[in-house]
Amino acid sequence: MKGNVNEQIEKEALFGIVPVLNREKLYGFLDAVLILSGYCIATWSYTQGSYLATLVGFKQLLIGAFAGAILMLAIYQLPVILSVRYGIDIWIWLKAVFGHNGVMLMTVVIILINYPWYAVCADLFASSMGNLAALFGVTLPDFAPLVLRLLCVAIGTAIAYKGIGAITHTTRILVPLLLALGAVVVIVGFTKVPFDVIWNYRPADIGYTDSIIPYIISIEANFAFVITLVGGMGEVPRLAKKETAGFWAGVIGQGVSGSFFVVVGAVMAIAMQYVTGEMIDDPTLMLATLSVPALALSSLLLVAFANIGTQAVGSYIYGVMLKSSFRRANYRTLIIVLAVYAALLCVWGKIVEYFGSFLTISACVYAPLAALLFTDFFFVRKQKLDMRSAFGLEGHNAYNYTHGINWVGLFCVAAGVAMSLLIYDPVKGEVHNMTLFRLTPTGFSFLGTGLLYLLLSFVPPVRKYILADQTGSGESRC
Amino acid sequence: MSKSNEYDKKLAEEIEKRISEMESDDCEFPKKFGKRDYIVLAAVCAVCLILVIAGGFIR
Numbered sequence: 122m123k124g125n126v127n128e129q130i131e132k133e134a135l136f137g138i139v140p141v142l143n144r145e146k147l148y149g150f151l152d153a154v155l156i157l158s159g160y161c162i163a164t165w166s167y168t169q170g171s172y173l174a175t176l177v178g179f180k181q182l183l184i185g186a187f188a189g190a191i192l193m194l195a196i197y198q199l200p201v202i203l204s205v206r207y208g209i210d211i212w213i214w215l216k217a218v219f220g221h222n223g224v225m226l227m228t229v230v231i232i233l234i235n236y237p238w239y240a241v242c243a244d245l246f247a248s249s250m251g252n253l254a255a256l257f258g259v260t261l262p263d264f265a266p267l268v269l270r271l272l273c274v275a276i277g278t279a280i281a282y283k284g285i286g287a288i289t290h291t292t293r294i295l296v297p298l299l300l301a302l303g304a305v306v307v308i309v310g311f312t313k314v315p316f317d318v319i320w321n322y323r324p325a326d327i328g329y330t331d332s333i334i335p336y337i338i339s340i341e342a343n344f345a346f347v348i349t350l351v352g353g354m355g356e357v358p359r360l361a362k363k364e365t366a367g368f369w370a371g372v373i374g375q376g377v378s379g380s381f382f383v384v385v386g387a388v389m390a391i392a393m394q395y396v397t398g399e400m401i402d403d404p405t406l407m408l409a410t411l412s413v414p415a416l417a418l419s420s421l422l423l424v425a426f427a428n429i430g431t432q433a434v435g436s437y438i439y440g441v442m443l444k445s446s447f448r449r450a451n452y453r454t455l456i457i458v459l460a461v462y463a464a465l466l467c468v469w470g471k472i473v474e475y476f477g478s479f480l481t482i483s484a485c486v487y488a489p490l491a492a493l494l495f496t497d498f499f500f501v502r503k504q505k506l507d508m509r510s511a512f513g514l515e516g517h518n519a520y521n522y523t524h525g526i527n528w529v530g531l532f533c534v535a536a537g538v539a540m541s542l543l544i545y546d547p548v549k550g551e552v553h554n555m556t557l558f559r560l561t562p563t564g565f566s567f568l569g570t571g572l573l574y575l576l577l578s579f580v581p582p583v584r585k586y587i588l589a590d591q592t593g594s595g596e597s598r599c
Numbered sequence: 600m601s602k603s604n605e606y607d608k609k610l611a612e613e614i615e616k617r618i619s620e621m622e623s624d625d626c627e628f629p630k631k632f633g634k635r636d637y638i639v640l641a642a643v644c645a646v647c648l649i650l651v652i653a654g655g656f657i658r
Contacts, residue, residue, distance in 0.1 A: 139610070140617045143627045184654035192647035195640055202632045207621070336655050364632040448607075508621070512614045 138445060140508065141208030141359055148357065150366035156357050157374025159296035161350070162303070162382050163431045164404070164424065165241045169346050170386020171402035172476050176335040176342070178323040179391065185336075186383045189343035191376035197348060197491040197567065198371045200498040204355035205367035207508065211355035211494060216511045217590065218497050222525030225446040227490065227534075231352050232439050234483045236459060238349075239274070239435045240466035244473050246273040246428035249405040256409050270467035277432025278460040281440060282453055288437045295430035302423045303385050306404050310385075313411040314392040322391045334552060337561060341545075342477060344563040345484035346383070347375050351491045353438070402473075436460065481547035484563040489537025492570035493530055501578045507590035519590035529577060529587050537570030 148156070173182050203214055216224050247269035254261050280287050311319070329335050350371075358367030386402060392411060393401040401407060405424050440456040447455070466472055472479060498504060510519035522528070541562040544554040552558045557565050577583045620626055 139613050140621065142617060142620060143629055146629065178657070181654050181657050184650050184657075188647040188650035188654070192644055192651060195644050195647070199640070205629050206631070332658075333655055340651060340654075361629070363630045365630070365636050367629075368632065368636075508618045509615075512611075512618075514611055514615060 138210060138213065138512075143208075143362075145360075146208070146362045147360045148366070148370075149362055150370055153357055153361050153366055153370030154373050154378075157370050158378035159292070159299075160353070160357070161375040161379030162296070162299045163238075163242070164245050164299070164302075164427050165238055165431075166379065166382035167306075167386030167389060167404060168241055168245065168402045168473065168476060169342065169480075170383045170388070171390035171400055173339050173342060173383065174322070174387045174390045174394075175324055175400060176339040179319055179321070179387070181336055181339065182387050183384060185339045185343045186380040186387075187376065189340045190347045190380045190383075191372060193344045193563070194347050194372045194376045197351060197495060198354055198368060200494045201354055201358040201368050201371055202364040203498055203504065203506075204359040205361045205364045206504075207506070208359050209355070209508075209511075210359055211351075213508075213511050214498065214506060215490075215494060216513075216520050217502060217506060218493050218527060218530040220520055220522040220525045220527040220530070221513055223522070223527050223531055226526070226531075228442060228446045230486060231490075232443065232459070233462075234486055235349060235352065236435070236439065236462055237466055237472050237479055237483075239277075239432055239463045240270070240469075240472040241476070242428045242431050242435075243270040243273040243463065243467050244470075245403065246270065246425060248403045249424040249428075252403055252406040252409065267467065267470065270470075271464055273428055273432055274460050274463045274467060276429045278436050278456055280429070280433035281436035281456050284437075284452075288434060291430045291433050295427060295434070298423050298430070299382075299427050302404060302427060303382050305423075306385050306389050306407065309408055309412050310388040310392045314395050318395050319388055319391050331555075334558075337558060338477070338550075341484075341561040341563055342480055343380075343383075344561055345480040345487075347379070348484050348487045348491055348563060348567075349480075350375060351487050351494075352442075432463075475548070477550075478547040481541070481545065481562055485538045485541040485547075485566065486534065488541065488563045488566035489534040489570040492537060492567045493533055493574055496571040496574045496578075500575050501587065502590075505591075510590055522586070522589070527587060529574075529583055533570050533574045533577070536573055537566045540569040541566040 170182075170186075173185065177185065200211065200214070203209070204211060207213075212224060212228075215227070219227055247266045250269050251261055251266055254265075280291055324335075354371055358371060361367030361370065389404060389407045390400045390402060393399060393407050396410060403424075436456050436459055439459055440452055443455045443459075444450065444452050507517065507519045509517035510521075513520075520527070544557040544565055545552055545562040547562070560568065578587060621628075
């Protein structure tokens with residue numbers, strides 16, 4: 122049995138990367154948008170919504186959540202047309218940008234910066250359970266939140282441990298549950314609190330000298346929130362039948378459906394502040410306070426399963442991602458390593474407190490990654506890839522660079538991270554350069570990294586190094 | 600032959616087969632993102648950018 126799961130995962134990780142031919146494509150626009158909408162909705166959307174509500178008023182929040190998100194998505198996701206055209210994930214193309222070993226390194230970095238989302242998820246689970254216990258008059262001991270967070274990680278990992286079958290069942294239940302929870306929160310929020318209160322909401326003064334700063338931070342949070350999807354943006358579009366369908370499905374899935382749930386989180390937080398004087402991002406507590414205990418109890422089941430389900434799906438996705446890079450490692454060992462990492466973050470216990478900093482730190486790496494993919498696809502490699510070298514087929518070595526690493530690509534990522542940190546310190550919340558800060562740290566890093574990579578590609582020795590697939594080595598290019 | 604080597608070999612064969620098919624003259628690709636799509640995209644980006652900038656003036 123143990124061997125079977127590992128073999129299944131091996132097939133999934135290895136054979137899941139082959140180019141999908143046109144006749145094998147599965148998704149039209151509607152299918153793709155529905156799947157991607159499900160992929161983009163999670164309970165942490167509420168955390169994002171409530172975080173935005175601490176920064177800006179409701180109208181600015183709406184603009185940032187929809188227009189800000191769609192603007193960033195429409196630009197950075199444009200290279201998904203390569204996934205549709207060649208039926209490959211973006212990570213295959215990124216082998217041209219970073220080299221084979223460089224991609225392995227980036228996979229580990231991406232997991233390190235992205236996996237804290239699952240600690241946020243565990244925190245929401247613990248908070249929901251604690252609030253519901255309080256609702257029934259049970260006072261939990263001080264150590265209970267930590268135990269509950271660890272329990273969420275443990276159950277999620279146990280589901281992922283069982284492999285693809287358990288994950289498929291979990292996903293089928295998870296997405297409708299999250300949709301139902303969102304619908305209930307919207308109905309309760311808008312019926313229990315006057316519409317004007319939400320529409321005219323302004324946050325309390327949070328001490329910024331210039332009122333534009335919290336607005337820019339909110340736009341940055343939206344940019345950062347949507348750009349975290351860069352690693353997985355090609356998985357569904359590679360199965361889309363048209364380039365337009367694959368691209369717009371991603372933009373609408375996150376920019377409309379995902380953002381709707383962020384706004385739902387904000388509505389909930391504003392309604393809770395109106396009623397209790399406190400900003401809350403926990404749907405269970407909101408429903409318990411604004412509705413009847415019976416609804417709160419049913420929401421307990423929804424929130425509990427949603428968080429555990431998200432944990433399980435995340436554990437599985439990142440386990441497979443690691444497995445495709447580290448082929449000899451055992452899948453189950455990999456997901457236990459991921460669980461230990463999430464557990465350590467739970468023990469630290471401050472991931473929600475540092476949510477904004479965590480978002481911007483993640484985007485520090487994601488923005489250069491997205492910029493490199495964009496620039497490489499449109500302006501450097503001009504939509505041509507040596508597929509055999511990208512897949513590492515024998516005798517095709519154009520993307521081996523220096524011991525498997527394209528140092529130009531990695532240098533640009535490091536420069537992009539530096540650009541972001543140069544204008545804004547996400548931990549202390551300090552703006553270092555107000556002029557460039559208006560572009561947002563993510564926006565500036567995206568533009569700066571793309572431009573740097575493009576300029577470097579014009580320098581003859583660098584051009585020869587990064588375009589080894591175009592120097593007459595006889596490689597065939599699609 | 601170990602299982603992982605066997606997978607690697609099968610995988611390489613499958614990839615080679617698919618790339619060869621993609622290189623053949625009669626291979627069909629998905630409908631491309633055309634000029635009209637780029638115009639729509641530019642319009643969407645422009646509207647979003649204007650809204651984001653305008654949002655900064657809301658008090």
